[in-house]
Every structure is written in structure tokens, then in C-alpha cells.
Amino acid sequence: MTAVIAPEAPATSATRTMTGAEMVMQALKDQGVEVIFGYPGGAVLPIYDALFKQNFVRHILVRHEQAAVHAAEGYARSTGKVGVVLVTSGPGATNAVTGLTDALMDSIPLVCLTGQVPTHLIGNDAFQECDTTGITRPCTKHNYLVKRIEDLPRVLHEAFTVASSGRPGPVVIDLPKDIQFATGPYESLVGRAHPTYRPRLDAEDALIDQALDHLVRAERPIIYGGGGIINAGPEASEALKEFVRLTGFPCTLTLMGLGAYPASDKQFLGMLGMHGTYEANLAMHHCDVMLNVGARFDDRVTGKLTAFSPNSTKIHVDIDPSSINKNVRVDLPIIGDAGRVLRRMVARWRERGLSARTDALPLWWGQIEEWRRRDCLSYRRSDSIIKPQYAIQRLFEKTKDRNVFITTEVGQHQMWAAQFFGFDKPNRWMTSGGLGTMGYGLPAAMGTQIAHPGATVIDIAGEASILMNIQELSTLVQYRLPVKVFILNNRWMGMVRQWQELLHGSRYSESYSEALPDFIKLADAFGATGLRATNPAELETVIDTMLATDGPVVCDIAVDEKENCFPMIPSGAGHHEMLLGPEDKADPVATEEGMVLV
Amino acid sequence: MPTSQVISRHVIAVIVDNEPGILARVVGLFSGRGYNIESLTVAEVSHARHQSRITIVTSGTTMVIEQIKAQLARLVPVHTVADLTVESPCIERELALIKVRCTGEERIEALRIADIFRARALDATHNSFVFELTGGTEKLDAFCSLMEPLGLVEISRTGVVAIARGPTAIGEAAAA
Numbered sequence: 001m002t003a004v005i006a007p008e009a010p011a012t013s014a015t016r017t018m019t020g021a022e023m024v025m026q027a028l029k030d031q032g033v034e035v036i037f038g039y040p041g042g043a044v045l046p047i048y049d050a051l052f053k054q055n056f057v058r059h060i061l062v063r064h065e066q067a068a069v070h071a072a073e074g075y076a077r078s079t080g081k082v083g084v085v086l087v088t089s090g091p092g093a094t095n096a097v098t099g100l101t102d103a104l105m106d107s108i109p110l111v112c113l114t115g116q117v118p119t120h121l122i123g124n125d126a127f128q129e130c131d132t133t134g135i136t137r138p139c140t141k142h143n144y145l146v147k148r149i150e151d152l153p154r155v156l157h158e159a160f161t162v163a164s165s166g167r168p169g170p171v172v173i174d175l176p177k178d179i180q181f182a183t184g185p186y187e188s189l190v191g192r193a194h195p196t197y198r199p200r201l202d203a204e205d206a207l208i209d210q211a212l213d214h215l216v217r218a219e220r221p222i223i224y225g226g227g228g229i230i231n232a233g234p235e236a237s238e239a240l241k242e243f244v245r246l247t248g249f250p251c252t253l254t255l256m257g258l259g260a261y262p263a264s265d266k267q268f269l270g271m272l273g274m275h276g277t278y279e280a281n282l283a284m285h286h287c288d289v290m291l292n293v294g295a296r297f298d299d300r301v302t303g304k305l306t307a308f309s310p311n312s313t314k315i316h317v318d319i320d321p322s323s324i325n326k327n328v329r330v331d332l333p334i335i336g337d338a339g340r341v342l343r344r345m346v347a348r349w350r351e352r353g354l355s356a357r358t359d360a361l362p363l364w365w366g367q368i369e370e371w372r373r374r375d376c377l378s379y380r381r382s383d384s385i386i387k388p389q390y391a392i393q394r395l396f397e398k399t400k401d402r403n404v405f406i407t408t409e410v411g412q413h414q415m416w417a418a419q420f421f422g423f424d425k426p427n428r429w430m431t432s433g434g435l436g437t438m439g440y441g442l443p444a445a446m447g448t449q450i451a452h453p454g455a456t457v458i459d460i461a462g463e464a465s466i467l468m469n470i471q472e473l474s475t476l477v478q479y480r481l482p483v484k485v486f487i488l489n490n491r492w493m494g495m496v497r498q499w500q501e502l503l504h505g506s507r508y509s510e511s512y513s514e515a516l517p518d519f520i521k522l523a524d525a526f527g528a529t530g531l532r533a534t535n536p537a538e539l540e541t542v543i544d545t546m547l548a549t550d551g552p553v554v555c556d557i558a559v560d561e562k563e564n565c566f567p568m569i570p571s572g573a574g575h576h577e578m579l580l581g582p583e584d585k586a587d588p589v590a591t592e593e594g595m596v597l598v
Numbered sequence: 599m600p601t602s603q604v605i606s607r608h609v610i611a612v613i614v615d616n617e618p619g620i621l622a623r624v625v626g627l628f629s630g631r632g633y634n635i636e637s638l639t640v641a642e643v644s645h646a647r648h649q650s651r652i653t654i655v656t657s658g659t660t661m662v663i664e665q666i667k668a669q670l671a672r673l674v675p676v677h678t679v680a681d682l683t684v685e686s687p688c689i690e691r692e693l694a695l696i697k698v699r700c701t702g703e704e705r706i707e708a709l710r711i712a713d714i715f716r717a718r719a720l721d722a723t724h725n726s727f728v729f730e731l732t733g734g735t736e737k738l739d740a741f742c743s744l745m746e747p748l749g750l751v752e753i754s755r756t757g758v759v760a761i762a763r764g765p766t767a768i769g770e771a772a773a774a
Contacts (some may be wrong), residue, residue, distance in 0.1 A: 138630050142674040197674050325661055549620035
């Protein structure tokens with residue numbers, strides 16, 4: 001690509017001469033960025049200097065670059081805006097890699113600015129040098145190394161377009177230090193179309209009609225929605241709700257899609273997949289027409305591919321053509337934005353005066369109600385010890401009427417949160433789905449709280465995960481962010497232990513959380529409030545106190561150490577081979593195959 | 599074998615912005631996702647537009663080939679992806695430079711075979727030749743195997759370049 005602006009171009013009214021570092025700040029302002037998450041270092045000092053001299057962009061100083069990226073993810077996921085990160089070269093960039101990969105897997109729009117050694121030192125193994133564009137190429141949607149000041153305005157604005165359009169994702173801009181000092185002409189290019197990158201947003205009506213033809217004839221239909229609906233904005237969730245109500249079809253959602261359809265609604269079957277509900281998974285298995293909107297047939301959802309929904313006609317709506325036929329061969333692919341396609345489906349259903357099969361649909365619902373009566377999420381209650389499921393249920397009940405946002409770490413607590421915390425609105429649930437990053441929840445909660453200062457933001461955590469980014473308690477205290485950390489402490493890496501129990505003969509290799517800190521003292525050391533509950537009565541008080549306390553709170557909830565997360569589809573099994581509780585044993589044949597899977 | 603499991607060879611042409619890292623992006627995509635590369639060639643084709651053409655010979659099931667094309671198309675600097683094997687009949691050519699070391703009767707035989715294949719001798723010494731040969735992959739393979747017993751010591755091949763037959767250019771809708 002050639003530069004858009006020639007270096008000697010005369011300054012027009014729209015063009016101003018400034019340094020690279022000033023261009024960065026100006027472009028952030030022009031893009032409407034209000035907050036960035038970062039950590040300074042030698043190679044980004046000019047940008048931090050430009051940051052110091054302005055007051056429209058707020059900088060949140062994290063304690064580790066990985067947390068800066070997760071905070072930006074929480075910010076982006078809860079607002080729909082692009083999250084922005086600023087880190088230095090070398091270790092700053094490599095520490096950001098986990099967060100970037102997480103954002104790529106979960107399609108979160110981010111722009112990450114990394115410092116780089118001056119251009120004349122690139123390739124010399126200079127201090128804090130690393131091949132940032134090389135390292136981040138497979139974990140970003142796109143990345144740039146800016147070697148000429150004339151390219152910088154275009155690259156800065158293009159990065160926002162690429163990050164936020166089509167299937168969103170992280171974009172890295174690597175900025176050598178001499179480019180930050182160099183001067184050149186700057187012009188705002190907000191909203192300029194990209195020369196080649198033009199994702200398709202609208203589907204042809206002919207395809208929409210074909211999809212409706214399948215759906216209207218269906219005897220056992222199901223709608224399966226994913227994170228793409230969340231990414232398409234709150235209007236997409238509205239359109240989904242309208243379409244589900246209009247058709248009377250059952251609806252299930254992936255982990256990333258929770259909130260796209262109200263959890264409290266009767267037509268919602270709960271989450272599907274490895275730890276999804278019995279009714280959602282069996283409905284997927286036995287359906288005759290499946291409409292997938294903005295989900296990617298992930299292996300946690302499909303289970304064994306050859307056993308996945310064997311007799312259904314599959315319709316797949318996705319904005320990313322590479323998601324089509326990647327894992328599961330579909331009958332009708334529709335490329336487009338989830339919201340726009342759903343709105344068009346609603347409109348065409350109405351225009352054509354369609355109605356679902358009145359002879360078949362009640363029978364299908366009858367079958368689903370029968371599956372529902374298995375009450376797959378039930379667990380053995382206790383008066384003396386806190387069941388983890390019960391802790392989440394109480395947290396949900398006590399925060400229902402608040403403006404609440406939930407983030408999680410990764411493991412059993414994450415699955416229990418997904419099963420027992422009901423989301424009626426999109427953008428309220430921030431979790432690491434694709435990459436499964438322990439340590440995601442606390443920084444993500446931080447970013448969410450920055451975006452929603454008055455809201456109740458809770459990180460549902462495990463005692464192992466929380467230690468992976470515990471340093472961010474310091475950030476919470478610095479910025480007076482009243483994030484609540486709700487640790488389900490079972491003293492084990494619970495999901496690892498569960499797999500070892502079910503698949504590795506209860507040989508608990510290295511999964512015990514030895515030498516845990518005293519979380520109350522730990523919170524106290526950081527200047528936060530620490531609380532502990534060891535029985536169901538204390539749980540009530542702790543949740544009430546947590547919600548009534550200003551500022552960050554860490555709750556150490558001592559839960560049943562041996563509880564496992566059910567239902568569960570063992571790796572390598574099909575949807576119809578679910579384990580519903582501790583009494584069910586995994587089929588040894590499926591287990592052999594499943595062991596090699598993750 | 600069900601048709602979905604049949605592995606076939608495809609020649610894919612990709613027009614890209616000629617920017618640093620683009621080849622690494624394409625190669626990284628293939629290695630990261632476990633696709634095969636049988637050959638890959640790249641060169642700038644439009645200096646004015648800063649565009650290069652990458653020709654990739656790959657193989658896989660229909661589903662894998664579809665994935666490869668979709669994954670290539672979603673790279674930001676990629677303009678056009680064309681599956682030349684599927685979209686139209688295409689011409690494939692490769693160029694090879696082949697060094698043969700031999701004397702006496704074998705030297706005469708090498709020249710005779712070169713003549714049959716219409717290979718050109720670009721360099722000659724009393725005991726060696728460097729031949730230039732252009733053609734399809736199979737022709738080049740055949741030439742090399744005939745030269746093997748005569749003293750073949752070194753081969754340099756370009757890999758396949760390809761173009762569709764007929765008036766339609768890459769990225770254009772096929773002429774009605």
C-alpha cells in the first residue's frame with residue numbers, strides 16, 4: 001500500500017503537522033476513545049508524554065500487561081465499543097499475547113498499541129526488542145509495524161475499522177520509538193472505508209426465504225444462538241427475541257451468547273454444550289431443523305462430530321465465511337450480520353404471513369418438557385456446607401434487581417455461573433470462552449466497572465484462577481473501583497480434579513491448591529475489604545455485606561470441596577450420552593477416545 | 599471412500615497487497631491450521647498498485663479446500679482468492695534449472711534427451727550442463743528422472759505458476 005498522504009503535502013485545513021505520539025492521542029480522540037488501559041516503558045515514553053499533555057483520554061494504569069488487555073476486553077464486551085491498550089516493547093508486548101489470543105478467540109474488538117525499538121535498531125536484538133508483529137500475527141485479526149510517519153494516520157484509523165467491523169477482533173499497531181518522535185501531517189480518517197476489507201453484512205432475501213421455508217416446515221425446530229448476536233449489538237438480541245416469540249420455537253445459547261435471549265423466558269432451554277442442560281442438548285440432538293445464528297459449532301458445543309444432531313437440516317448465519325462448514329457441514333449457509341439477518345427474517349416471516357406447524361410444534365414442546373422434568377441442574381442440598389451451585393443461586397437472587405455485570409475466571413465456577421446466573425440482557429456476561437484463560441475475570445471486571453461506574457460488577461472466581469491476576473486488586477484500589485470478587489473456594493483446581501476423577505482414575509496429579517493465602521488478609525494488604533463464609537448462614541451475611549460495602553471486596557466462600565459440575569458430556573461423546581450426576585459413569589469406550597481430546 | 603473424504607489437488611491464486619509480512623501471514627496460516635503446501639510461488643505483478651500474486655498448490659478434502667479459501671480471503675491484505683482448479687481450465691507451468699555432470703556417451707545421451715524435451719543448455723563445460731526446462735510438473739519430473747542415471751547433481755525449480763484459460767482475468771466475473 002502506498003501512503004495516503006505524501007510527506008510534503010501542503011497542510012490543508014484538515015491536515016495538521018504533529019509528532020507520531022501526538023497523532024496517536026489525536027486519533028484516539030477522533031475515534032471517540034475515552035479510556036485506555038496500559039503500562040508504560042522505555043519504548044512508549046513519547047506517547048505517555050503526549051498522554052500527560054491532554055485531558056480527553058483517561059489512562060488506567062494496570063499492574064500487568066495481560067490485565068490491560070483483559071480489562072479492555074471487559075470494557076469492549078460490556079459496551080460494544082473498541083477497547084484500547086497501550087503497552088511497551090518486548091515484555092510489554094509478550095505479556096499482552098494471552099489477552100490478544102483471548103480476544104481473537106472470542107471476537108472482541110481491541111486496538112493494542114505496542115512500543116518498539118527505533119527503526120534503525122530493529123533486528124539487532126536491542127534491549128526490550130521482540131518481533132512483535134511476528135509473535136502476534138497468529139493471535140490478531142491484523143497487525144501493523146509502522147516504519148514511516150506518513151503511514152501512521154492511515155494505520156491508526158484503519159486499525160479501528162478492522163477491529164470493529166465484520167467479525168470483530170484484536171489489532172496490534174507496533175510503533176517504533178523514532179516514529180513516535182517524528183513529525184508529519186495528520187488528518188482524521190474516521191469512517192473511511194477500507195480499500196479491500198469489506199465484510200458482507202446483508203444476506204439476499206432469497207436465502208432468507210429459503211431458511212424460512214425450512215423452518216416453517218419443521219416438526220422439531222431449534223434456534224441456537226452464539227456470541228455473534230452479542231457482537232451485533234443489543235438490536236440483534238431484540239431481533240432474536242422477536243423471532244423466537246414469533247415462531248414459538250425453542251431457543252438455546254452458547255456460553256458466549258448468554259443474555260442474547262432472556263434466561264427467564266419459557267422458550268429458553270438454557271445453555272447447550274459440554275455443561276449445558278439436558279433439554280438443550282437433547283433438543284439439538286433430535287431436532288429436524290437447526291437455525292444457528294452467530295455461533296461456530298465449537299467442539300465444546302458439538303461433542304463428537306459424527307454424533308452431532310445427525311438428522312437435522314442445518315442453517316448457519318455467520319458474518320465470517322470461514323466459520324461455514326469448518327466443523328459441521330451445513331445445508332444452508334447465510335453470510336451476514338446476525339442482527340440484520342434476524343431482522344430480515346422477522347420482516348419476511350410477517351410479510352409472507354407464515355406460521356409454524358401447529359400439528360407438530362406442541363408435540364415437540366411436549367417432548368422438551370419431558371426432558372426438562374429431569375431437572376438436570378438439581379444438586380444435593382446441604383444445611384452445613386455451602387454448595388457452589390447454591391452460592392451462585394443466592395448471589396443471583398440477591399443481585400437480581402440491581403444493574404449487575406458478571407465476569408468469571410475459568411473452570412467449574414465459570415460453568416456453575418453460566419448454569420445458575422440468569423441473564424436477561426446482552427453485554428452483562430463477560431467470560432473467556434474460546435481460549436479459557438484463568439485470570440481473565442478480575443481484570444475484565446475492572447474494565448467493565450470503568451465503563452459502568454454505578455453498576456454492580458462481580459467477578460465469580462475460583463481460588464486458583466484468581467491468583468493468576470491478583471495483582472490487579474491494587475488497580476481496583478487506586479481507581480476506587482468497587483468490583484466484588486466472589487471466590488468459590490474448594491481448594492482444588494476443580495475442573496482439573498473433576499476430569500482426573502472421571503477420566504484418570506482419581507489420580508489427582510498437582511490439582512490441589514496447596515498453601516493458599518488468607519484471602520481476608522490479602523484483601524486487607526491491598527486496601528480492599530475481605531469477607532469469609534464457611535456455612536450457608538454466613539453466605540447470606542457475606543453477600544449482603546459485600547453488596548453494602550463501598551469499594552472493592554474479596555469474598556472467600558468455602559464451598560463443598562468434592563462437588564462436580566453436571567450435566568456433562570464427556571469428551572468424545574455425543575449429546576445423547578450425557579452424565580447427569582455423580583451416579584452416572586462415563587462409558588469406558590467413549591472415555592478411551594475422549595481422553596485424547598481436551 | 600465417500601466423496602467428502604477424497605483428497606484432491608488444487609491450484610489457488612491469491613492477489614495480495616505487496617506489504618512486509620504478507621508471505622509470513624499466508625505461510626503461517628497454512629502451518630498454523632495444518633494445511634498442506636505442495637508448492638508456493640510469489641512475485642510482484644503490479645508495481646503501480648503494489649500487488650503481488652501468490653500461487654499455492656495444496657491438497658485436501660472439499661471441506662478443507664473451502665476452509666483454505668475462506669481463511670485466505672479473510673486476511674486483511676488479500677484482494678482476491680481464485681481456485682484455478684475449480685473455476686476454469688487453467689494452464690500450469692514450472693521452470694527448472696538442472697545440472698548434470700557427465701562425459702562421453704552419457705553426455706551425448708543427456709543432450710539427446712534435452713532435445714526431446716526442448717530443454718535449453720544455458721551453461722556447458724567439458725563435463726557438465728545446466729539445462730533450462732519449462733513445462734508442467736509431470737514433464738519436469740520425467741526429465742529429472744531420465745537425467746538421474748546420467749549424472750544429475752542439482753535441481754532448482756520455481757514451483758507452479760498458473761493462469762486461467764480464456765479472456766477472463768482473475769477477480770472478474772466470468773464472461774457470459
